[in-house]
Amino acid sequence: MAHGLLQGKKGIIFGALDERSIAWKTALRCHEEGAQIVLTNAPIALRMGKIKELAEQCGNAPVIGADATSNEDLEKLLQDSMQHFGSKIDFVLHSIGMSPNVRKSIPYTETSYENFHKTIDISALSLHRVLQACMKLDALNEWGSVVALSYIAAQRVFPGYNDMADTKALLESIARSFGYYYGFAKKVRVNTVSQSPTITTAGSGVGGFDAFYSYADKMSPLGNASADDCAAFTALLFSDATRMVTMQNLFHDGGFSYTGISLPIVDEIRKAATNE
Numbered sequence: 001m002a003h004g005l006l007q008g009k010k011g012i013i014f015g016a017l018d019e020r021s022i023a024w025k026t027a028l029r030c031h032e033e034g035a036q037i038v039l040t041n042a043p044i045a046l047r048m049g050k051i052k053e054l055a056e057q058c059g060n061a062p063v064i065g066a067d068a069t070s071n072e073d074l075e076k077l078l079q080d081s082m083q084h085f086g087s088k089i090d091f092v093l094h095s096i097g098m099s100p101n102v103r104k105s106i107p108y109t110e111t112s113y114e115n116f117h118k119t120i121d122i123s124a125l126s127l128h129r130v131l132q133a134c135m136k137l138d139a140l141n142e143w144g145s146v147v148a149l150s151y152i153a154a155q156r157v158f159p160g161y162n163d164m165a166d167t168k169a170l171l172e173s174i175a176r177s178f179g180y181y182y183g184f185a186k187k188v189r190v191n192t193v194s195q196s197p198t199i200t201t202a203g204s205g206v207g208g209f210d211a212f213y214s215y216a217d218k219m220s221p222l223g224n225a226s227a228d229d230c231a232a233f234t235a236l237l238f239s240d241a242t243r244m245v246t247m248q249n250l251f252h253d254g255g256f257s258y259t260g261i262s263l264p265i266v267d268e269i270r271k272a273a274t275n276e
């Protein structure tokens, strides 16, 4: 149910590839909440994905290609978006992740550093690039809100998540550090949302994802948070209802992060032991 939370606000959504993408659901939610949006993704994803369908569902939102590792593309995206809106921007969703090591199943202990650099550039430094470009062009309104998506592998080890774990730790740190500077400079807020495992193209590419997903679901008192739940929470973070929240990593995971062990998991282990 929409509440008109984002009436009059204007935002950029990075990373909607297909209808499973967290960014796809977030774009729809922001539109329902009254926002005007611009959609963006890497040029290759625009060719392969279905973003035009989403644009139509979001009031014919413009789609502007930008590689998140290119300062030039990012500055052009911000300039074109401001021209489209006729004003500065109120919110940005960074929903970008890609690891060549994960994609090619190269184990963490045998990493290719060329791949590792790419993972960091695409999945973490891109947040710094977006924020730096916003600051340089003074593209965000005061009390603007920037959200990037993270995962609990930033704090705890999840084998198979590979170099994305270190990269998410960096992403969360960039949100804190830039949040400090942008807060003092322009009252702009920067947060990360640490989301439950979610069945998407990026998510399913992680080795053993099915096990991660069902383990987290059984460990979380509320179960796994869906992409729709994440979209609703993110829209709230873009709204004035959360105007004093910044530099935080917010767990959106049904309670997973604070659960040591759950009875459903204990029961499974007991059952497996009895069957042996």
Ligand SMILES: NC(=O)c1ccc[n+]([C@@H]2O[C@H](COP(=O)([O-])OP(=O)(O)OC[C@H]3O[C@@H](n4cnc5c(N)ncnc54)[C@H](O)[C@@H]3O)[C@@H](O)[C@H]2O)c1
Residues within 6 Å of the ligand: 014, 015, 016, 017, 018, 020, 021, 022, 023, 041, 042, 045, 066, 067, 068, 069, 094, 095, 096, 097, 098, 122, 149, 150, 151, 194, 195, 196, 197, 198, 199, 200, 201, 202, 203, 204
């Ligand atoms: N799916 C999960 O289980 C899960 C859990 C926690 C956090 N996340 C995070 O959520 C975010 C969105 O992922 P998703 O699960 O919706 O998967 P997704 O595959 O739908 O989205 C990832 C997006 O990143 C974009 N991207 C990749 N390289 C890019 C580049 N160079 N420039 C611009 N865009 C680029 C892709 O085109 C794609 O749209 C990621 O940061 C991911 O790590 C996902």
